[in-house]
Amino acid sequence: MSPRQSNTREKIVERARSLLQHHGLDGFSYRDISTHLGIRNAAVHYHFPSKDDLGLALVEDFASEIERDIEHAQRAGMPPKDQLEVYFQRSHGDASGDHRICMFGALATSYSRLSDAMQRAMVRLRSGVHRWLADTLEAGRRSGTLRFVGDPEAKAAVIATAIQGARQVNRMSPDDIVAVVIDQLREELYVPTSKE
């Protein structure tokens, strides 16, 4: 009706991201988006000419969301342990509520066939999250609220991959693997408060 106010583009991104995190990039079509929104297939092509454009938009949308959150947490001077908790709870919420799998996991199988731009965006995002996690772990260990052995980079890799992996197999198990994994990571990382 009034093209100017309808936020079709945002709705497309929202829907596409849900489809991506449930079925992977090869697992949904433009039709799955258009029928859901009650529009025509070509309308999706209007906003995102090729599927590669759409994929790139999804990754960039996701990346800016994550980067915004990281920046916000750091600017608020949130303690390392709390920052970790935000990460844990976001992961658990996405996974257990909606059964969404992690963006990296969703795109892993498609990776080698993605455009250069998209591959670069993924690499950049992953290294950014990894950087933040490693720094947070290191800060937490220095201030005595977190404990772990070895290199913060390596520990960050274990934590990130475990959560990602857990989000993927969650659907294949009767119990909530994501919750189990996060609880185990907490038990290993958190220094008990004085009396315990």
Added chain:
Amino acid sequence: MSPRQSNTREKIVERARSLLQHHGLDGFSYRDISTHLGIRNAAVHYHFPSKDDLGLALVEDFASEIERDIEHAQRAGMPPKDQLEVYFQRSHGDASGDHRICMFGALATSYSRLSDAMQRAMVRLRSGVHRWLADTLEAGRRSGTLRFVGDPEAKAAVIATAIQGARQVNRMSPDDIVAVVIDQLREELYVPTSKE
């Protein structure tokens, strides 16, 4: 040219499994298999009428391979730490050499659209591996060669998901995440030998 000795079926499985672990189930077609083997498309359909039949065969092939290895290791009375090492090295070999991702990761995005038989096969395989890992960890801790806090089931979940996740993001990183993750897991788990 003698149909009886040509092991086309096995070659199909081999090729399909490689494609599955590189591109996911939606990421390859019968054509990718047939052209690689120099046969016609319908020949693949002869052995595996539907893609679901093929997928099921791949999962079952993979499962019997794993189950055979587990049984062998246990019957040989291999110590827990050595059993773990076999698991680590197999994972690292697959991931770093051929850049194959884990079967669970490869099928995660397709999971909800898989046949019941295939879903059941995946659940069964996952719980089998998990059972073995948890038992091995527990035995290792009891005998003093492995150390970790918390429930063996939970620790098994962390280890399995971390390796799986690492195998998926390995292609998105310049360094060998699988190696980093496995080394970190070793450092956390292995009890140093007496003099150190």
Added chain:
DNA sequence: AGCTATACTTACCTATGAGTAAGTAAAAGA
């Protein structure tokens, strides 16, 4: 009022996917 840009729709095209039916050559069995 008239023009332009935006946000679509209708109506296509082409490639590719899974899948099938009918035919064929060779080996195995009776």
Added chain:
DNA sequence: TCTTTTACTTACTCATAGGTAAGTATAGCT
């Protein structure tokens, strides 16, 4: 030797996928 079975091939069908071209209604600008 004749028949059946195995392991294919040729030659298709049909659905869906991504993508495009041309048309249309509305909003905003001049």
